[in-house]
Each structure stands twice: as structure tokens, then as C-alpha cells.
Amino acid sequence: MGVLEKITSNQELRSWPGEIPLENLYTMGLAGERFFRGIKDEAKLLGTRCKTCDVTYLPPRIYCQGCFEKLVNWVDLPPQGKLETFTILNQDRAGRPYKTPRILGLVRIDRSEGALIHYIQGLEPQKIRIGMKLKAQFRSSSERKGSIQDIVGFVPA
Amino acid sequence: MDRRVAVIGIGTTGFRAASPEVSYREMIYEAAVKAYSDAGLAPDQIGSFIACSEDISEGTSIFDEYCPDQIGGARRPVHSVSGDGLHGIITAAMNIQTGLFETALVECHSKVSNCIDPVEIMNYALDPIYNRPLGEHPEFIAGLEMRRYLYESKAQPKDCAAVVQKNRAHALKNPWAAYPANLELEEIQDSPATFDPLREIDRAHHADGASVVILASADWVKKNRVKNPVWVKGMGWISEDPGLEMRPWGRSIATQKAAKMAYKQAGIRSPRSEIDFAEVDDTYSYKELQHLEDLWFFPLGGAAKAVRSGLTRSDGKFPVNVSGGCLGMGNAAEASGLQRVLEIVTQLRGEAGVRQLKRVRQAVAQSWRGIPTTSCAVAVLSKGVNS
């Protein structure tokens, strides 16, 4: 077995750039269709419930990961919950600093085991506490398109 | 038939910030040549070849096709695993345990310096319907998790700074490490917050490198009188809830369960007293603390106390990431997991030179697959087949 001779001069280094236009469509599925229709049409959160495991899924699933049974029990959930954790974003995806930092929170939705991750609005960072009650703020019905962005963010309940 | 499995050869290029003078295949070839040389074997003595990689990071669809030749596996049984290096080790061990193969080789590498935009690759791992539309930097997830972990464990950001200080300092004694540094706690704490409470310096830098490990059955070890086998005594791997919304945020349940699985196989009842040192995932500083607790070495909050008191330093009673970890060596994707095995084997053989630990017989390696996953793997490695 050999050992490698290596290039020792920067001027001799060659590379070839490659790229592909990587685009995908992601269908929302049975559960996603119903969830986002609930948000778009009625500004409400829908979960699915497994009575056997005593678990309410949000985002909803049509099967239970615990007992592996089909889930048919849809429940309306209050668009509010407890802040489980949050982070203050000082930069965007390209690493450019935000003039005004953004705040993302994970809100554990009441009467479910699930949560939503969204912006926290109307609170100074130093006023935010884990455990505080927050409620979802939806866009107006004419602005809603059936996506997670139909929610503006969470505000104090 | 004795189907226990041992590591009998290791090879690595070491990790560096960039590697422009070689292609990824040449880099892997170098690590493979070293591993064959270490094991005293030739490629035709290997039964099964396993390569760990992720197409989108490699920039090549069906990357499996680009794995065989540089590890000596052309026209031989090869498959790739889209998992961490520890998943590769576990797969190789199970290949041997089937009785089909006496030996197996595992390869992992990182050529991340070739990626124009690794953040976009990480972002593409996020759920496309619930999380990606927000359009934020995917490391917000580490910010969320760090805050919850600190809240539940009552650890402080300065304890995370102590992890950075320790691991970067450990790397000073590791020639394979890309990011050794002598840092003051104050300058670490002054590092700007990116996704607060996460600071820029809490995150491991990327690195290039390739590593190869060769394993064999106990039958083969005995027959060939291998002098310094290191035994794979326990293995565990778990994937928890894929979604960000239904998982708990303070603990690594996948690590807890993978550790239980591995300890049960290894017959370990009291991890802290039966394990001499550990190499664990520290892609982000707080992850080391979290992982140590979820490996059952410390109660919740105990890892912060341990790093504060120096217990987990290379000269402490329970050294953690004496290699420098990802923070000190660099984050080399799948290869980081394999490197933990390399470090443990080097230490257990007594070949670690200036960073050699004294009187070590048994160690644990743990990996996490990174943002946004909850996939973890654990391996128990031991000097003696019965120790």
C-alpha cells in the first residue's frame, strides 16, 4: 500500500464548482390538510387524541407513535399554552446581524402534549419567563393561506 | 464460535479546518492505509466494508457508489450507513456477530470545507411545513434547547464556558485536533450570543478529516494472536421523536435509552464507578453536560458541578473528551463519532503519548446526530474481554 504525494503549492490547487436547483414540494398529508384548514378557515388549533395512551398530538398525526393505532379522535385545542423555552436570535440564516433581535419560543399548547414554535411578540426579552402563559395571534382571515405563517406569533395571554 | 467483537486497527488523517491539497477519496485512502498498517492487514482480509455518509453533505447523490475503492472495498461486500460513526461501528459489530464475516472495516470522513453553505444543508433537515417556513438560522434549535437544559439542570452559562475551556485546552495535547486553544473563562463568556443563551464560542467549528476502524471477531483475534484488542462490550442506538413539537427539551431521552441498552449488554450496573473516562458529543458546549447526565454518570445538574470542580478534566477523576471533543478537534460530521472510538482505543492501548490517561480499562463513546435530530448512539469499549 502506498502513501500519498500531496500538492504543496496553492497555485496548483484546482476545484470544479457544482450546483443543482434543489426544490421540493411537501404535501401536508391528511393530518396536515385538516390542521391548516382549521387555522385558515377558523383560526383554531386541531389535535388528534389517543385515548389508550392519553396523548394529544399537536401537530396532529393520524397514527399514535405509542400504540401504533389509527387516530380518528380530533379535538379543538385552545390557541394558548405555557412557554417551555425561548431563544433570542441575533442573526439571520446568512449570519447577518439583526438590527432588532427576533425571539422564538416553544409554547406547549394547553390540553395537549404538543407545542408550536413561533415568534414571541410584544415582550421585551428581559420580561420573558419560562412557564409564562402565551396565546397565538392569527393573521386576519383574508390574509390566511393555510400555513404556519398564518400565525403572527405568540403574545401574552 | 466466539462472536465477541474487538477493534484491531485504527487510522486517521487527523482533523483540520480545510484540506485543499487532497480530494475526499485521497483523504480517506490515507486513513485506510494507516488503519491497515495498524492492524497488519491487507484489504482482501476484510469481510465487510461500511461507510457512513450523508448524500447532501457530500454533494453527490447515491454517495454509496463513491465509497468502495479508497477503502479497499471495490468488488467486495460494501454498504453505506446514513448515520454517525458509532452507528457504523455498531453495524460492523453486528455484521461480525452474524458469523458471516470475521472482520469488518468502518470509514467516516468530513470534507465540509467543500460545502459552500453548510447552514443551508442543516436548514434542509428541518421540518418543511412546521419549522422551515420561519426562515431562521437552524441553530435557533440549539438556543431553545440550551435554555431549557439550563433551566431544568440549574447549570449556568459559565458552566458551558468551562466545557469550552476544558475541551479546547485538552486539544492542545492532541496532534489530531484542529482547534486547540488556551482560553480564559472571561473571553469565552464575552463571546457574542448568536441564539441566546448560545454564544458563538459554544459551537464547535467545522473540520475536515477521515478515520477508519477495523474490527474482528474474538475467534479471529485469538487465531491471529492480536496483541492489543479493544473489545466492543456494549452497543445501543435510539431515535426519539422526530418532531420538535412533541419531544421533551431538557433531556436527551435517546441517549438515556441507548446507554441503558449498551450498559445492559456490557453488564454495567453502576456507570460512574465502572467506566474510567468518556468521549461524548459536544457539538455545542451544553450538550456535553446534558449527555453526561443522560449517560447516567451524574444526576441532573451534576455535570455542571463536575466541570466546575475539574472532575472531568484530563487530570480529574473522570476525564471527559480528553481528545478535545468536537469543540477542540472540530466537528467532522460522521467522522467525529468514529474519532471517539479512535481516542478510546488509543487510550486503552496506552498509546496516547502526552495525553495518556493512567490506569484506564473501560470507556464510553456517545454520539448525537446533530440538529434537528434526536438520534443517539452509545458504545462501551473495554481493554479486557471480561473487565
Ligand SMILES: [Zn+2]
Ligand atoms: Zn396510542
